[in-house]
Amino acid sequence: MYLVKIIYVIYISLFAALYIFVKTNHFMKKAVCLLLIIITACSDFKKSYGKKTHVESALLKGNVKQIKHTYYKALNKFGEIIQGDMDTTKAVNLMVYNGEGNIIHAVEYDKEGNLSLIKKSKYGTNGNILEWKGYLSDGSIKDSSIYEYNEEENIKALKSYLANGELNFKESVTYDENGNQSEIFHCAYDSDLDNTFRVFNTFDNKGNVTKTIFTSLGLDTTARETRKYDENSRLIEYTTYSPNDRVTSKTLYKYDENGNNCEVKSYGLDNELKNIYIYKYELDKKGNWIKQYTFHNDDPKTICVRKITYFED
Numbered sequence: 001m002y003l004v005k006i007i008y009v010i011y012i013s014l015f016a017a018l019y020i021f022v023k024t025n026h027f028m029k030k031a032v033c034l035l036l037i038i039i040t041a042c043s044d045f046k047k048s049y050g051k052k053t054h055v056e057s058a059l060l061k062g063n064v065k066q067i068k069h070t071y072y073k074a075l076n077k078f079g080e081i082i083q084g085d086m087d088t089t090k091a092v093n094l095m096v097y098n099g100e101g102n103i104i105h106a107v108e109y110d111k112e113g114n115l116s117l118i119k120k121s122k123y124g125t126n127g128n129i130l131e132w133k134g135y136l137s138d139g140s141i142k143d144s145s146i147y148e149y150n151e152e153e154n155i156k157a158l159k160s161y162l163a164n165g166e167l168n169f170k171e172s173v174t175y176d177e178n179g180n181q182s183e184i185f186h187c188a189y190d191s192d193l194d195n196t197f198r199v200f201n202t203f204d205n206k207g208n209v210t211k212t213i214f215t216s217l218g219l220d221t222t223a224r225e226t227r228k229y230d231e232n233s234r235l236i237e238y239t240t241y242s243p244n245d246r247v248t249s250k251t252l253y254k255y256d257e258n259g260n261n262c263e264v265k266s267y268g269l270d271n272e273l274k275n276i277y278i279y280k281y282e283l284d285k286k287g288n289w290i291k292q293y294t295f296h297n298d299d300p301k302t303i304c305v306r307k308i309t310y311f312e313d
Contacts, residue, residue: 053101053127059259062286064101066309068094074293074300081293081300090302091116099311100127117142128153143168154179169195180207206233234259247271256281260289284308 055064070092073084088111095106100123108117114137121132128149134142141163148157158171167189174183180203188195196218202211212225221243228237238251250271254263264277275297282291292304 054095054103055097055101060308061288063099063311064097064288064308065311065313066094066096068092068307070305070307072303072305074295074303076300081303083303083305086111087302098123102127102129126153128155150175152179176203178203178207204229208233230255232259258283258287258289286310 060067071087071090073087075082075084091111092109092113093107094109095103098104102123103121104123105118105120107115107119110116116137118135119132120135122130124130129147131144131146133144136142143160143162145158145160147155148159150156152175154173154175156173158173160168160170162168169186169188171187172185173181174185176182180201182201182203184199184201186195186197186199197214197216200213200215201209204210206229208227208229210227210229212227213222214224215222223243224241224245226237226239226241227235230236234253234255236253238253239247240249242248246269248269250267252263252265252267253261256262258281260279260281262279262281264275264279265273266275268274278295278298280293280295281289284290288306288308290306290308292306293300294302294304
């Protein structure tokens with residue numbers, strides 16, 4: 001469910017840190033799928049699925065109707081950062097919201113501007129997501145998911161299906177007495193037990209996930225992550241550990257006065273500084289960023305133009 005890259009651009013930095021770890025860890029590659037599913041439903045690691053709308057989770061202000069992200073190369077010309085050619089390594093994507101602030105469909109385009117993927121969501125009268133379906137450019141179905149809820153209207157299960165209608169995997173969620181997602185069981189319906197695993201979460205008193213433990217049934221392997229937050233429940237430190245409990249990566253986050261992520265520092269195995277990403281923004285009248293400048297180790301890399309349309313426009 002890589003659609004989260006489309007839905008929540010603000011969390012790209014977090015998953016960049018996770019990617020560094022999974023590149024060298026087979027089991028964690030399997031776990032990434034589950035993490036993306038969790039974020040798709042509740043992007044801020046809060047207590048349970050669906051308690052915030054997509055607009056709220058993405059920290060957007062106003063009655064957002066549509067958002068389009070387009071990426072360009074950043075050029076340094078006479079000391080000024082200007083917008084260059086389109087960055088064809090990044091997909092152009094479009095999200096359309098309903099009046100309740102939830103995404104009803106998301107579209108991704110290839111580097112030539114042609115439609116490559118579309119995801120459509122269906123919601124109940126109470127605002128809970130019931131299902132989503134993915135379609136290819138020719139209109140054929142790619143995959144789909146159906147959600148089931150408990151009496152408290154928290155998601156208790158997620159079933160994912162392949163294009164042919166066969167069950168791909170199922171996830172079951174267990175909640176603690178505070179309504180936090182304390183355990184998720186991911187069961188893959190194939191012959192590879194490496195794709196079946198459990199996730200155990202520990203929370204602080206604000207409902208933020210502070211520790212996650214991954215246990216693979218097929219590999220008999222356990223790995224973990226820890227997270228720290230500021231007083232506003234914003235992620236400030238993210239650390240990953242190998243099955244032998246060695247620190248494999250650490251990522252630190254800073255935010256500007258508007259709450260936007262402005263700096264990400266990533267460290268490697270021996271606490272060696274690997275990368276520094278700096279983000280600068282231009283805002284619209286509602287306070288949402290409409291242009292994001294990304295610098296990697298002081299070099300300008302990309303400019304993301306975010307065109308936001310509001311229902312009142």
